Amino acid sequence: MTTLEIDHVSRWFGNVVAVNDITMTIGPGVTGLLGPNGAGKSTLINMMAGFLAPSTGTVTLDGAAVWRNEGAYRQIGIVPERESMYDFLTGREFVLANAELHGLKDPRGAARQALATVEMEYAQNRKIATYSKGMRQRVKMASALVHEPSVLLLDEPFNGMDPRQRMQLMDLLRRMGDEGRTVLFSSHILEEVEQLAQHIEVIVAGRHAASGDFRKIRRLMTDRPHRYLIRSSDDRALAAALIADPSTAGIEIDRADGALHVQAVDFPRFTELLPRVAREHGIRLLTVSPSDESLESVFSYLVTA
Template sequence: MSDLMLTDVSRWYGNVVAVNDVNMQIGPGITGLLGPNGAGKSTLLSMMAGLLPPSSGTVTIDGQPTRGNVAIYRRIGLVPVQESLYDFLTGAQFVRLNADLQRVIQPDKATERAIGLVDMAGAASRKISTYSKGMKQRIKVASALVHDPEVLLLDEPFNGMDPIQRRHMMGLLTHFAAQGRTIVFSSHILEEVEQIARQVEVVVAGRHAASGDFAAIRRLMTDRPNQYVVRSSDDRRLATLLVAEPSVRGVRLRGGKALEVEADDFGAFTHAVPKLAQENGIRILELTPTDESLESVFSYLVNS
């Protein structure tokens, strides 16, 4: 069982700040590192793995710095997001290479076991250049597992996998977590994190936005005010009706051509609009959410 600790961690490249003063404590089980693309998730995972030194702050596993620590490296399995592999090798050769680098005592046996875990035995003798994106993902996972690490770090591990492969991989990670391993995987897809992570760390623009169990994070996201543009056959009349709705926080005319509406309760609002329109003979011409991207959801967490 291993504890991963980030203390006041920042990373910058010249004048560009990739990660800004992040503090995290991650224990055994599955932790989802959630955030939009470009949030700094890959940089954080690289620092956790010891591949990248923090510009300031410390990253430790059980109190030992990860950077430049060979003993710690042998306890970590990393699945990077990059797709560039040694395409001229077969899958088995690629996994065996990492077994040799990690000085595994029985490398052939360990290679066969790791490939079997990700259900790639049938394609192990093929060159990686012939693999689909999902197969490349799985062979990367096999390579990360070959030395039986206590800590597993995965960067967008489900990219390119079909639903069956994704379900298999999620089951595998859940199995490892039950053994007491520490698993961190990054994703920008809320549903992936929801299915297997017990703990969620949210990162936005290099900042640590929120931390907690999934239910708490989900509640923060869904309870935020929702914004919409509404066009109708009678905007002024509809605005008057909407202002009286308990789910609506505010309404304003947008250039005399539409309404901008802010609502606290998504479900209640989407039921109220068609009901009010029908009862008052108003035609709804447009109802468009304006802040439904993950970036806007995460930004709300940062600024709330």
């Protein structure tokens, strides 16, 4: 079980602060790293990988500093966002070169296995220059996996992939997380993060904005009203009873189907109020669904806070 510790890390370039006093722990399983463009995600990943030194603070892998630690690369695999590849090589040659750089006992066997893992055997003898964006992403993934790292860092790994390739990569990352490997990936496609990540870390303007399961993060946002979609056996009577309580800030009745759209400003009180009011008035609750507990809603709240 390998753990990355980021302890009060900052990084600046001249007068520009890219990462500002971030502390977080990345452990086994799949973690999604979220943030708007320019938030500092790539800078943070590069420091985790040992490619960039923190200006202040430390990044450690199981207690050992990553910066200038060659031994860390035996445990870390990275898929960078940048397209820095040797286009004159074939896919097989590129992955084999990485296997040889790692000093593996059977580099050819390891390269063959890594290419099979990402389903690139069919194009392994073609020049990388002829690859599509999605194929390049997969061969980068193969080179990152060739030494079977315990930590995998991926910067926008789904870029350029078609739907089938995305599903295959998501299944692969999910399996690696289930095996106990530490997987961190950044993505601007929130649906993919929502489906794949067991844990999220959010960076906004270089600062650490939130950490954990996004549903729990939403429930901790007490300054934001919680929105619910409610259907019942008597929507109007339920609306009248709920709006009289200070835990609700507003209720709208959907003209199409009569459903209630409720804003609750006191989450604990409202969760106790709703079933009690329904019971007292003999109203059956048919649907009670949070309408703003998606990752998209949470991310939007954090970015605009």
